Amino acid sequence: MRPTAAGLLLCLLTGWLEGNPLEGRVRLVTEHADLRVVLAPEGTNLFQLAIRDSDRHINHPAIGAALMVPETARNTIPEGFAVLGSAASDLWILPQSQVPQLLYLGASGEGLPAGVIEQGLSIQLLRTEGPGDFMVWQSDAFEGILIRMSTRDGIDEADKLSLSVGGHAHFNWGLTANGFVTVWMQVQASVGLTNAWSPPTPILFAVEPLPSTPPVTPRISISRVDPSGAIRLVVSGTPGANYKVQESTNLSIWEDVLNVTGETATTELTLPPSGDRTVRFLRLRLR
Amino acid sequence: MTSKPFAQLPVVLIAVLGSAATAQTPTLSSGHADIGIGFEDGAFDLHVHDEDTDTEYTPSGVFLGVGAAAFTTTPAALSALAPIGSSLWVLPKDQRPDLLYLGFGTDELNPADWSGKISLTLTSVSGPGNFGIYDVGAFGNIQIQMNSADGISAGDKLELQPGSHGHYNLTFTAPGTYSIGLQASGTHLTDGLITSDTANYTFTVVPEPGTYALVGLGLVALLVLGPRKQS
Numbered sequence: 001m002r003p004t005a006a007g008l009l010l011c012l013l014t015g016w017l018e019g020n021p022l023e024g025r026v027r028l029v030t031e032h033a034d035l036r037v038v039l040a041p042e043g044t045n046l047f048q049l050a051i052r053d054s055d056r057h058i059n060h061p062a063i064g065a066a067l068m069v070p071e072t073a074r075n076t077i078p079e080g081f082a083v084l085g086s087a088a089s090d091l092w093i094l095p096q097s098q099v100p101q102l103l104y105l106g107a108s109g110e111g112l113p114a115g116v117i118e119q120g121l122s123i124q125l126l127r128t129e130g131p132g133d134f135m136v137w138q139s140d141a142f143e144g145i146l147i148r149m150s151t152r153d154g155i156d157e158a159d160k161l162s163l164s165v166g167g168h169a170h171f172n173w174g175l176t177a178n179g180f181v182t183v184w185m186q187v188q189a190s191v192g193l194t195n196a197w198s199p200p201t202p203i204l205f206a207v208e209p210l211p212s213t214p215p216v217t218p219r220i221s222i223s224r225v226d227p228s229g230a231i232r233l234v235v236s237g238t239p240g241a242n243y244k245v246q247e248s249t250n251l252s253i254w255e256d257v258l259n260v261t262g263e264t265a266t267t268e269l270t271l272p273p274s275g276d277r278t279v280r281f282l283r284l285r286l287r
Numbered sequence: 288m289t290s291k292p293f294a295q296l297p298v299v300l301i302a303v304l305g306s307a308a309t310a311q312t313p314t315l316s317s318g319h320a321d322i323g324i325g326f327e328d329g330a331f332d333l334h335v336h337d338e339d340t341d342t343e344y345t346p347s348g349v350f351l352g353v354g355a356a357a358f359t360t361t362p363a364a365l366s367a368l369a370p371i372g373s374s375l376w377v378l379p380k381d382q383r384p385d386l387l388y389l390g391f392g393t394d395e396l397n398p399a400d401w402s403g404k405i406s407l408t409l410t411s412v413s414g415p416g417n418f419g420i421y422d423v424g425a426f427g428n429i430q431i432q433m434n435s436a437d438g439i440s441a442g443d444k445l446e447l448q449p450g451s452h453g454h455y456n457l458t459f460t461a462p463g464t465y466s467i468g469l470q471a472s473g474t475h476l477t478d479g480l481i482t483s484d485t486a487n488y489t490f491t492v493v494p495e496p497g498t499y500a501l502v503g504l505g506l507v508a509l510l511v512l513g514p515r516k517q518s
Contacts, residue, residue: 032452055394055452081426095425098453110382139423141364141456168319168382170454172425 021180021204025066030101031055033067034108035123035203037163037187039116047187047198049123052108062201069094069175069207072101083145084135085152085176092207094173096138106170109163117165118190125149125159126184126200129286132177134205136161139172160188178207218243220284229273235260235284236267242287245271251281259287313344314491316352317385321392321452322488324405324471331471331483336392346486353378353459356385358495364429368419368436369460376462376492380422380454389457396449402474409433409443410485411468416461418490420445423456436460449473462494 028051036052036059050059051067073092077085085091098104109121128134128151136149148171149159163169175181183205187198218237225231237243245258260267274280318339325332335344335351357376361369369375382388393405412418412435420433432455433443447453459465466489472482 055450075425078426093425097422097424097430098448098451100448100451104453139425139427141421141423141429142359142362144427164382164384166382166384168388170381174425 021182022066022206025064025204026053026060027066027068027206028053028103029068029070030103032098032104032106034106034168035161035185036108036110037112037121037123037198039112040198045198046191046196047189049185049187049198049201049203051203054106054108062203066204066206067094067103067105069173069205070102071208073207081145083147084137084174085133090176092175092178096170096172104170105173106168107161107163108168109165110168112165114165116191118192121163121165121189122160122187123163124157124186124188125151125155126186127155128181128183130177130181130205131179132175132181132207134176134181134183135174136171137174138169173205175205175207178209179211181205181207218284220245220282223268226273231271231280233258233269233271233282234267235269237284243284244287245269246283246285247271247274248281248283249277249279254283260284312348312350314350314352316354316387319382319388319390320351321390322407322469323392323395324407324447325395326400326475326481329478329481331473331481333469333471333483333486335488346488349489351389351488351490352387353457353490353492354386355493355495356383357459357492364427365421365458367429367431368421368434368458369417374460374495376459378457380456388454390452390454391445391447392452393447393449394452396473398448398450400476401449402476404446405449405471405473407445407447408441408470408472409435409439409468410470411487412439412465413468414459414461414465414490415463416459416465416492418460418465418467419458420455421458457490459490459492462492465490465492 032054034052034054036050038048038050038059040046040048049062051062051065052059069092073094075091075093077087077089077091079087094103094105107123133151134149135147135152138146138148140146148161161171183203184200185203186200189196218235221234223232223234233245235243243260244256245260246254247257248254258269258271260269315337318337320338321336323334323336325334333346335346335349337344353376357378359375359377361371361373361375363371365375378387378389391407396405417436418433419431419436422430422432424430432445445455466487468485468487470483470485472480475481
């Protein structure tokens, strides 16, 4: 039986999307911070990936912090470093050596209890969202430039930071464009005879100069529901911004259903009927 | 004259092990420790802080161990510190479970009390080899902060931001015991230029693993064959 408009429960989660990605986040601008592996056996996953203010000994949830990359971090790639990009092109770098005006960012397996992890503790790059490419490398007097992660050649299982339990290392973090770049990472390790993971974790890099006009907080609303079950939606947001409408029946698993690029502040679109679903949760996200 | 070639071995053995800490002086050979710079009663307080146990030592109250895992050979990029291909012991700036993770901390200093940076200057090196500190930039450029191989001067220093903490690569060119003299200086907004006394830090550099094997073989030979007797 096709659900009627009256019987269809629609829930619009209009507050889900980041109007200003920095809103509600601690901004880490200078001093020492780490992506820190945290043991979290009480939850679904054995690990979590936190952002640690290492000078104040505070672990922030990844969604509660932003890693700021100011304009002073912008470099020009010299000749002979094609692995990082074309000569003379821009590269914002948070360096592996501490510089007072920049964030000194590392990765840490400190604080993990001995005997839990058998081997293979690493932070895996999953994907990125935002402009440009993302790279992580180490510079070493013995081995030169060692690329650990790079989106320039695609992402595969080799894009990872290997850590030792109790260990701590620093890296060069490179971004090729300014704006908000979300880097999705995941902790992986072997525990006993099984593999264990953290949830995919979004790490936000804010590369300056940031958009001068804070994005309008986007809204999604229903103008009407057709007898067929198709839903007429109105999306309002920042002109030119790219959004996607996602749908879920349980608020846990979300699927992309529509892409929206509004040339104006308000865009109308139609969501097709979804068969026998009587509950449809919808939300709007930045692409 | 009686020839006693193997009688020399115990002396060699003692010499090799002579750099080990006394029973009274602890040695930090792993974990995280910092050469710390504090400020008390108008004077700098140089010390060693064991970050893992939150224990503070005077510079003479602890040995800083450089284990055999630090042994390597000098690459071309570090030819200013030692001849290419020669022995080199490196305490790296990245933490390894089998080596001391030694940093330099001015965490105890309030940045609001100081003008500019705190200088930590190398004043003396006493030991079997040379001592150096270097870092590597994002594009692989070597930045040498201290190097006794070309003599010690005012340029052999670290510039540290008050209220900060950093790590560098420390190098030694021979095994044995070193005494490294360091002096802190900085401009206090109230008290003016402050310069500390020289603090001497003791580093014990363990020989590469091959040396222990040779000594061990010699000792076994001594036990098996015994000293030769002239007939």
